[in-house]
Every structure is written in C-alpha cells, then in structure tokens.
Amino acid sequence: MALSTHTTASGFLLPSIHSAPPFFTQQPNASTQSIVGEQWIRLILAYARHRNLFTLRIEDAETTGGDWDEILRNERIHRRLLPSHLSFLFSEMVSKNIAVYEPPKQTRSVLLYWRLPEEWAEVLHGWAISTAQLNTILTFYEITDPPIESPLTGIPVTILRRAITVLNKTGRAQIIGVADGEGVRFFAGT
Amino acid sequence: MGGNQSIPKVTPQDRAVLDLKLQRDKLKQYQKKLQVILDREHEIAKANLAANQKDRAVIALRRRKYQQGLLSKTDGQLEKLEQLVSTIEFSLIEVSVLHGLKKGNDVLKEIHKEMNIESVEKLLDESHEAQAYQREIDEMLSNHLTLDDEDAVQAELRELQAESLQKAETRQLNNLPSVPRTEPTDTVVDAETGEPEREHERIPVPA
Numbered sequence: 001m002a003l004s005t006h007t008t009a010s011g012f013l014l015p016s017i018h019s020a021p022p023f024f025t026q027q028p029n030a031s032t033q034s035i036v037g038e039q040w041i042r043l044i045l046a047y048a049r050h051r052n053l054f055t056l057r058i059e060d061a062e063t064t065g066g067d068w069d070e071i072l073r074n075e076r077i078h079r080r081l082l083p084s085h086l087s088f089l090f091s092e093m094v095s096k097n098i099a100v101y102e103p104p105k106q107t108r109s110v111l112l113y114w115r116l117p118e119e120w121a122e123v124l125h126g127w128a129i130s131t132a133q134l135n136t137i138l139t140f141y142e143i144t145d146p147p148i149e150s151p152l153t154g155i156p157v158t159i160l161r162r163a164i165t166v167l168n169k170t171g172r173a174q175i176i177g178v179a180d181g182e183g184v185r186f187f188a189g190t
Numbered sequence: 191m192g193g194n195q196s197i198p199k200v201t202p203q204d205r206a207v208l209d210l211k212l213q214r215d216k217l218k219q220y221q222k223k224l225q226v227i228l229d230r231e232h233e234i235a236k237a238n239l240a241a242n243q244k245d246r247a248v249i250a251l252r253r254r255k256y257q258q259g260l261l262s263k264t265d266g267q268l269e270k271l272e273q274l275v276s277t278i279e280f281s282l283i284e285v286s287v288l289h290g291l292k293k294g295n296d297v298l299k300e301i302h303k304e305m306n307i308e309s310v311e312k313l314l315d316e317s318h319e320a321q322a323y324q325r326e327i328d329e330m331l332s333n334h335l336t337l338d339d340e341d342a343v344q345a346e347l348r349e350l351q352a353e354s355l356q357k358a359e360t361r362q363l364n365n366l367p368s369v370p371r372t373e374p375t376d377t378v379v380d381a382e383t384g385e386p387e388r389e390h391e392r393i394p395v396p397a
Contacts, residue, residue: 136279137207141215176200176208183208 008070012050015043018071024079026088037092040081044089045098045114047071054156055102057109061086102158117162123151124163125172128186137176137183207278214271217264224261228254 003016017023017039027033044056053067060068061083073080090110093099102111115123124143127150128134144155152160164184167173172189175182231254238247 137204137211139208139211139215141218142211145218174198174200176204178205178208178212180209180212183211185204 006076010051010070012047012070014071015039018043018074019077021077021079024074024081024085026082026085037089040089041093041096041098043071044093045112048112049114052154053112054154054159055109055111056086056090056099058083058086058090059108102156111156111158113159117159118166120155120159120163121166124160125167125186125189127152129188134186134188137185139181139183143184203278203282207275210271210275210278214268214275217268217271221261221264221268224257224264227257228261231257 003019005016006014006019008014023036023039027036047068047070048054048056051067056068057066060066061072061081064073066072072086087107090099090101090107093110093112094101098113098116099110100113101107102109128138131150140157140160143152143160144157146153164173164175167186167189168175170189172187174185174187176185177183231250235247235250235254238244238250
C-alpha cells in the first residue's frame with residue numbers, strides 16, 4: 001500500500017507515516033520504538049498546535065468522539081493507537097519535558113507543552129504589548145477568555161501561571177493577589 | 191521579588207481595580223451560565239412540545255423568561271462595573287498626566303530662574319553698550335583716517351582736476367579749423383562745427 005499524506009477534516013496534514021500500520025503498534029525493539037515514539041510525539045504536538053488543544057487523556061485513545069480521533073485512529077487502514085502505547089508516549093513526553101501530568105500524581109492525562117512556558121511567556125508579553133495592556137491590571141480570566149480571540153484564548157491557567165512566573169523572574173510581570181483571586185500586571189521590561 | 195526596582199509597588203488602588211475586574215469576570219461567567227440555562231430551557235420546552243406536554247413546555251418557557259430577566263439585569267450590573275473600572279483607570283491616567291504636567295512646570299520654572307528678566311535686560315543693555323562702543327571705535331578710526339589724509343586727498347583731487355582741465359584745453363587747440371585753401375564761397379554754412387557759430391555771430395552785425 002502506497003503511503004501518502006492525508007488532509008483531515010480539520011485541515012491538518014497527516015504525514016505519510018500515519019498510513020503505515022506498524023506505526024500504531026508499540027515496537028518491542030527499543031531503538032525502533034524510540035523512532036516511532038519521536039514521530040508520534042511530533043505528530044501529537046503539531047496537531048495540538050493546529051487545533052489549539054492542551055490536554056491529552058488515555059481516555060481519548062479508549063473511546064471515540066474526542067478531539068484527538070483524527071490522529072489517534074486511522075480508519076483507512078483500520079488502526080488505532082492503543083491506550084498502553086499512548087501511556088508509554090506520555091511518560092516519554094513527560095521525561096522530555098514537553099508535557100506534564102495534569103493534574104499531577106496520576107498518569108492518565110497530560111498537559112501538552114507545544115509551546116514551552118518560556119515561549120508562552122514571550123507570546124503573552126507580545127500580546128500585552130500589542131494590545132497596549134502594559135501597566136494595566138489584568139485578571140487571568142481576561143487573558144484566557146478575552147472578548148476578542150487572541151493567541152492566548154483557551155490557554156490553561158496552569159500554563160499561564162508558569163508563563164507569568166517566567167516573566168516575573170525577568171521583571172516583566174507582577175502577580176497581584178487579593179482575597180478573591182489573582183491578577184497580573186505586565187511591564188515593558190528591559 | 192524585591193531586588194527589581196522597575197516593578198512598582200502594589201497600591202490599594204491596584205487591589206481595588208483587580209477586585210472590580212474579578213467581580214466583572216464573575217458576572218461574565220454568571221452570564222455564561224445563564225445563557226446555558228436559557229438554551230437548556232429552550233430545549234426542554236421544545237422536547238415537551240414534541241411530547242405533547244404543553245403545560246410543561248409553558249413552565250419551561252416561564253423559567254426561561256425569568257432567567258432572561260436575570261441576564262438583562264446582570265447586563266446592567268456589568269455595565270456599571272465596567273464603567274467604574276474605566277473611570278478608575280482613566281483617573282489614574284489623569285493623575286499621571288497631572289504628575290507629568292507638574293514635572294514639566296518645575297523644569298520650566300527652573301529654566302526661567304536662570305533666565306530672569308533682570309539678567310536679560312542687563313544682558314541686552316550690555317550688548318547695546320558693546321555695540322555703541324564698537325560704533326565709537328569705528329567712527330574714531332574713520333575720522334582719524336580722513337583728518338590725516340584729507341589734505342592729501344584734496345590736493346590729489348585738485349591735481350586731477352587741473353590735469354583734466356589742461357587736457358581739455360589742449361584738445362580744443364588741436365580742434366581748431368584749418369585755414370581754407372580754396373577761396374570762400376557765398377554759402378556760409380560749413381561742415382565744421384566751430385564755423386557756424388562764428389557765422390551766426392557775424393550775421394547779426396551786418397543786419
């Protein structure tokens with residue numbers, strides 16, 4: 001069977017390897033598996049970025065109807081990623097620091113870092129500058145759910161908090177806490 | 191924190207603004223929730239109607255109406271909150287503008303202190319004096335020159351005049367008409383310039 005790329009309904013271009021049946025099987029040989037795993041991780045992160053997805057659960061591989069169906073299964077070759085394989089990929093991603101278990105202390109769901117907190121920090125700062133919201137006090141809700149869609153729409157508060165911490169260290173953000181919640185203020189920085 | 195000076199302190203105003211904004215967010219979330227309820231009640235009414243349970247559908251619609259009222263009320267509250275937030279933010283900007291104006295004024299004052307009217311007048315007077323002095327020097331120098339050389343200049347002038355006079359005289363001598371070689375005819379007028387005058391002088395005498 002010729003391997004070819006495939007464009008999904010959401011407009012994501014699947015690589016040709018996605019049409020190869022062995023790709024979906026966890027390989028017993030460690031070195032082979034490391035290559036397969038690398039491909040999978042790249043695919044997962046690219047798809048997450050494409051769809052603006054942040055969490056991936058084992059559940060997504062167990063059932064259909066989730067956001068991840070387009071890459072976790074390939075109906076054209078009747079293959080799907082097994083939950084055990086996905087679980088293995090999770091541990092791989094967490095060890096590479098491109099994902100964290102969220103909530104922590106379990107292994108069934110991860111928060112994907114298709115942008116690292118440091119990169120998110122830059123995006124956040126750039127957004128604050130471009131919308132002229134420096135020196136203005138912002139609530140987290142205002143950032144994750146702005147009236148006009150921004151690159152930060154839907155960002156999980158966990159990632160947002162980490163990005164703000166990064167900015168805080170370089171003196172470009174300040175966290176303000178009150179009884180009811182938290183807010184942040186951005187500065188131009190040096 | 192602490193070491194970085196570029197980060198300003200959190201003032202009570204900041205906290206107040208944040209509080210207001212958090213309240214606003216809560217209202218927004220509440221509105222979202224209401225919207226969900228509205229949609230749900232709508233669905234329930236539709237389902238009841240489809241199941242031919244009219245009174246149940248009416249009840250669902252009534253509840254929907256009530257939630258709608260709540261939604262519009264929260265809209266009003268939201269507006270008030272946002273107004274307050276913008277007013278506060280605007281006032282903060284006004285304060286900073288005032289601060290800026292104050293600073294500018296101080297600088298202007300300082301500059302004026304260095305440049306008070308007395309010193310300007312003094313400076314102008316001084317420059318006037320200096321100009322006058324300069325003019326005096328100019329005059330003195332030019333006077334000095336003429337006084338000394340006036341006689342010489344005058345003498346030179348006279349010499350020049352005399353010279354030119356002399357030249358003119360000699361030219362006139364040279365210009366005298368030559369003696370006619372032919373016998374004079376009756377016609378008096380001659381081409382020579384000097385002759386007609388003499389002719390004119392002569393004519394009145396016999397007349």
